[in-house]
Amino acid sequence: xxxxxxxxxxCTGCGIGDKIDxxxxxxxxxxxxxxxxxxxxxxxxxAAGVQMIRDDIDQEGVTHVMLAGCSxxxxxxxxxxxxxxxxxxxxxxxxxxxxAEGGEHDEIRQEMADDYVRMACAELKKMxxxxxxxxxxxxxxxxxxxxxxxxxxxxLAAADAGYQAVIVEKSGQLGGWAARTWKRVPAAMPYAEPQxxxxxxxxxxxxxxxxxxxxxxxxVAETRGAPGRxxxxxxxxxxxxxxxxxxxxxxxxxxxxxxxxxxxxLGGGAPxxxxxxxxxxxxxxxxxxxxxxxxxxxxxxVVFVQCAGQRDDSGAHLPYCxxxxxxxxxxxxxxxxxxxxxxxxxxxxxxxxxxGMGEDFYRSAQNKGVIFTKGKAxxxxxxxxxxxxxxxxxxxxxxxxxxxxxxVLATGQVANSGVDIELPDEDPxxxxxxxxxxxxxxxxxxxxxxKHGFNDSHFICFPYETRRTGIYASGPVRRPMDMQQAGExxxxxxxxxxxxxxxxxxGRAAHPRSGDLSFPNVRLEGCTxxxxxxxxxxxxxxxxxxxxxxxxxxxxxRRCGTCMGACPVRxxxxxxxxxxxxxxxxxxxxxxxxxxxxxxxxxxxxxxDAYPALDMAGLQRHVYSAFVRAIPVRCLGSxxxxxxxxxxxxxxxxxxLMGCKKGDDxxxxxxxxxxxxxxxMSKVDDTLQQLGLENERVVTHEVAITDNARCxxxxxxxxxxxMAIGLSPMKGFG
Amino acid sequence: xxEAAYRNDxxxxxxxxxxxxxxxxxxxxxGVCAGSCPFGPYWQHSPQxxxxxxRAGKREAVLSSDAMWMCTSCYNCIARCPRKLPxxxxxxxxxxxxxRLGLAPKGQPxxxxxxxxxxxxxxxxxxxxxxxxxxxYFKDGIGAGIKQGLAMKAVGLGLYKAKRLNPxxxxxxHKVADLSGFHAIVAKAREIEDRKRGLAS
Numbered sequence: 001x002x003x004x005x006x007x008x009x010x011c012t013g014c015g016i017g018d019k020i021d022x023x024x025x026x027x028x029x030x031x032x033x034x035x036x037x038x039x040x041x042x043x044x045x046x047a048a049g050v051q052m053i054r055d056d057i058d059q060e061g062v063t064h065v066m067l068a069g070c071s072x073x074x075x076x077x078x079x080x081x082x083x084x085x086x087x088x089x090x091x092x093x094x095x096x097x098x099x100a101e102g103g104e105h106d107e108i109r110q111e112m113a114d115d116y117v118r119m120a121c122a123e124l125k126k127m128x129x130x131x132x133x134x135x136x137x138x139x140x141x142x143x144x145x146x147x148x149x150x151x152x153x154x155x156l157a158a159a160d161a162g163y164q165a166v167i168v169e170k171s172g173q174l175g176g177w178a179a180r181t182w183k184r185v186p187a188a189m190p191y192a193e194p195q196x197x198x199x200x201x202x203x204x205x206x207x208x209x210x211x212x213x214x215x216x217x218x219x220v221a222e223t224r225g226a227p228g229r230x231x232x233x234x235x236x237x238x239x240x241x242x243x244x245x246x247x248x249x250x251x252x253x254x255x256x257x258x259x260x261x262x263x264x265x266l267g268g269g270a271p272x273x274x275x276x277x278x279x280x281x282x283x284x285x286x287x288x289x290x291x292x293x294x295x296x297x298x299x300x301x302v303v304f305v306q307c308a309g310q311r312d313d314s315g316a317h318l319p320y321c322x323x324x325x326x327x328x329x330x331x332x333x334x335x336x337x338x339x340x341x342x343x344x345x346x347x348x349x350x351x352x353x354x355x356g357m358g359e360d361f362y363r364s365a366q367n368k369g370v371i372f373t374k375g376k377a378x379x380x381x382x383x384x385x386x387x388x389x390x391x392x393x394x395x396x397x398x399x400x401x402x403x404x405x406x407x408v409l410a411t412g413q414v415a416n417s418g419v420d421i422e423l424p425d426e427d428p429x430x431x432x433x434x435x436x437x438x439x440x441x442x443x444x445x446x447x448x449x450x451k452h453g454f455n456d457s458h459f460i461c462f463p464y465e466t467r468r469t470g471i472y473a474s475g476p477v478r479r480p481m482d483m484q485q486a487g488e489x490x491x492x493x494x495x496x497x498x499x500x501x502x503x504x505x506x507g508r509a510a511h512p513r514s515g516d517l518s519f520p521n522v523r524l525e526g527c528t529x530x531x532x533x534x535x536x537x538x539x540x541x542x543x544x545x546x547x548x549x550x551x552x553x554x555x556x557x558r559r560c561g562t563c564m565g566a567c568p569v570r571x572x573x574x575x576x577x578x579x580x581x582x583x584x585x586x587x588x589x590x591x592x593x594x595x596x597x598x599x600x601x602x603x604x605x606x607x608x609d610a611y612p613a614l615d616m617a618g619l620q621r622h623v624y625s626a627f628v629r630a631i632p633v634r635c636l637g638s639x640x641x642x643x644x645x646x647x648x649x650x651x652x653x654x655x656x657l658m659g660c661k662k663g664d665d666x667x668x669x670x671x672x673x674x675x676x677x678x679x680x681m682s683k684v685d686d687t688l689q690q691l692g693l694e695n696e697r698v699v700t701h702e703v704a705i706t707d708n709a710r711c712x713x714x715x716x717x718x719x720x721x722x723m724a725i726g727l728s729p730m731k732g733f734g
Numbered sequence: 735x736x737e738a739a740y741r742n743d744x745x746x747x748x749x750x751x752x753x754x755x756x757x758x759x760x761x762x763x764x765g766v767c768a769g770s771c772p773f774g775p776y777w778q779h780s781p782q783x784x785x786x787x788x789r790a791g792k793r794e795a796v797l798s799s800d801a802m803w804m805c806t807s808c809y810n811c812i813a814r815c816p817r818k819l820p821x822x823x824x825x826x827x828x829x830x831x832x833x834r835l836g837l838a839p840k841g842q843p844x845x846x847x848x849x850x851x852x853x854x855x856x857x858x859x860x861x862x863x864x865x866x867x868x869x870x871y872f873k874d875g876i877g878a879g880i881k882q883g884l885a886m887k888a889v890g891l892g893l894y895k896a897k898r899l900n901p902x903x904x905x906x907x908h909k910v911a912d913l914s915g916f917h918a919i920v921a922k923a924r925e926i927e928d929r930k931r932g933l934a935s
Contacts, residue, residue, distance in 0.1 A: 366762070371742065372789075374763050402739055
């Protein structure tokens with residue numbers, strides 16, 4: 001694309017032409033925006049309108065297109081010109097629908113539309129069509145770390161979809177905990193009886209599958225590279241080491257049962273007190289017959305203590321619920337009842353929670369005569385030849401005791417998530433953990449952890465994504481779960497891995513900007529080796545070379561721009577999104593003077609949630625001030641401080657940053673971007689003071705996509721606040 | 735603490751001998767029945783607690799509870815139970831079973847009245863309202879009976895004038911046509927019911 005030829009198209013449809021003077025917009029686009037071609041159309045997204053643009057691209061050599069009409073989020077299929085740099089001025093959702101009705105608002109409405117056209121023209125001239133990451137890599141094999149139920153299911157899903165899979169299993173056999181389970185909680189109608197695990201058949205399929213290879217007694221010694229070109233050193237127990245070249249990785253390293261020895265008050269460690277895994281072993285030994293204790297005595301009475309060492313708020317044990325234990329205890333109680341209905345089985349629970357179709361399973365156990373009693377166990381002690389469980393009966397509200405031959409403690413799942421890379425190196429807890437992936441990444445050896453030792457992934461929106469692109473977490477390593485959920489997880493993670501290798505081979509971004517061809521360019525000659533980009537990248541995409549310059553692994557990058565926002569010397573850019581594309585918009589405004597009583601408020605809105613929320617505020621006709629100008633950003637993390645200082649120097653009266661919820665329950669699509677922006681903006685006061693400006697001139701808000709009315713309210717409140725403190729004295733210097 | 739705490743013994747007994755007793759184990763202890771009962775604050779145990787006590791093996795406490803006798807059969811609990819347990823039926827079944835075993839609370843007014851009503855009815859196949867009323871008034875002694883009768887004098891005279899109360903009923907009263915046939919039916923019904931619930935008649 002040697003010669004740039006710009007064109008502006010102004011749509012007057014959807015009532016835009018009735019309230020906004022298109023003639024003025026045309027003049028601004030031509031004179032101020034310096035658009036080579038300016039056209040007006042009454043129905044731009046219709047076939048004729050789109051054809052007009054296509055004809056100009058094909059015949060007039062238009063390379064850059066500015067569309068003034070609806071939001072960039074509307075009609076994106078009609079306005080799809082992949083080889084042409086395209087930007088949009090949001091006149092419909094951003095102006096027409098949000099500015100108050102009535103002739104008295106005509107002037108400010110027109111000014112708002114004028115500014116959006118100016119801004120879009122300014123942005124357009126700084127944009128290039130992204131060419132895609134040239135460092136494509138074509139390896140499409142998928143490595144699965146862990147050969148348990150989740151890992152095997154993931155490998156099979158990938159292999160059945162036509163991708164080579166490699167399993168690395170630490171122990172000497174496949175199957176994990178599932179193979180040490182007698183039967184599983186039912187996954188099919190009528191959800192009434194424990195069913196076969198199917199693990200033996202699964203192992204057979206893995207072993208005989210032509211597209212799956214398995215390394216037993218093996219661990220990952222080192223992982224280097226990026227999606228499409230991971231190099232993984234596999235170390236085997238025998239000392240042999242070799243390297244696997246893979247395109248993506250699924251971490252299905254599973255869980256370890258919480259150590260019952262840490263529960264001595266509940267009999268942990270005492271004879272005839274077992275955990276779920278211990279009971280499975282007894283059930284496998286009995287194989288449908290009477291279950292016997294380790295001393296050979298037949299069990300005639302058994303008590304299950306739920307939430308043992310779980311849901312603990314004292315800090316001594318696991319604070320969370322492991323989700324599967326109620327159904328697992330129900331299943332195990334049925335082992336006894338099915339072998340001999342006269343065995344007394346008591347489940348002491350605090351809240352019986354059986355997700356999925358577990359209610360049917362629970363009813364089935366009740367019909368078999370399993371006694372469920374709401375209570376809290378306080379002590380398990382030896383009594384005679386058996387044990388006595390003291391508990392508080394929470395229904396009868398009294399202290400009670402029950403004797404049993406065997407006690408089963410329903411302990412929780414502890415994630416096998418490797419090293420917590422956030423901990424300082426000298427922390428003894430860090431040294432105790434063995435790394436799973438041994439990533440040769442600047443930011444640490446393993447996947448980042450969110451809380452309670454589980455790998456960081458967004459439960460609801462993108463469950464298998466981790467903070468390392470091309471590496472997906474599946475099964476109980478990312479949250480506690482049962483076999484049913486682990487199986488679903490495995491298939492989901494396998495599909496994400498396939499998506500990752502395909503995107504990497506095309507030089508495109510993975511989730512959440514899946515398919516994006518832009519990638520960060522760094523002008524290394526300007527780099528001061530400050531390392532902020534390498535430290536702050538939420539995805540560990542950037543390593544450092546020997547001279548401590550950043551090394552961008554483009555296919556590890558999610559294209560959020562957090563590095564761009566971090567860079568103090570502004571050497572990081574994307575072809576279609578960079579310091580200039582936003583900066584030029586900030587500086588192009590027709591800024592009214594200090595005494596005009598027309599403030600100008602800049603909104604930098606996250607395009608994932610905040611900008612759609614603003615659009616929807618328009619859709620729902622929530623009126624907000626016509627003094628604001630919103631610019632979408634990829635993530636609040638990409639907001640560079642220079643935009644703030646530029647805006648303040650250009651006479652903007654206030655700046656609102658709108659990003660996603662941060663913290664443990666984050667909604668940020670780039671996990672840490674919003675948090676990073678909030679942190680950076682907490683330090684903006686110095687800048688404001690240097691400029692002699694009030695602290696209120698820069699505010700940051702967490703906004704959810706549903707906060708439509710709230711957005712309008714926030715804007716109106718802020719405009720009132722700015723009016724109260726007065727307009728910026730910085731006008732006219734920019 | 736009894737030896738059979740949280741064992742299935744008493745639950746099995748209830749299943750075998752109490753109407754709808756096999757449903758008790760399906761209670762999930764949500765407490766909706768207890769919250770729905772208009773008599774909630776006035777009885778010893780809510781259905782929720784009775785069911786938990788059965789499963790905890792508290793035989794004495796359950797069978798001697800006044801709870802089952804306080805039930806007015808409003809059916810709120812049945813209508814609302816998420817597990818669709820026939821709670822009212824179970825409560826009546828428990829009352830009946832406790833009564834048969836002689837463990838029901840002594841002097842419980844509902845129980846006394848129920849006994850009186852049944853005896854009155856079973857004798858001649860028809861309810862003798864005069865005898866039933868007088869029996870009820872005088873159950874606590876002559877003095878209390880006279881006092882109660884005087885208090886209700888106006889009602890009684892009203893009923894008499896409206897030909898709703900026949901004083902001659904005091905001498906035997908009306909009855910079904912085939913009295914021995916009626917007694918045979920009742921005896922047979924009891925035999926069938928006892929066999930069904932495994933009770934000796």
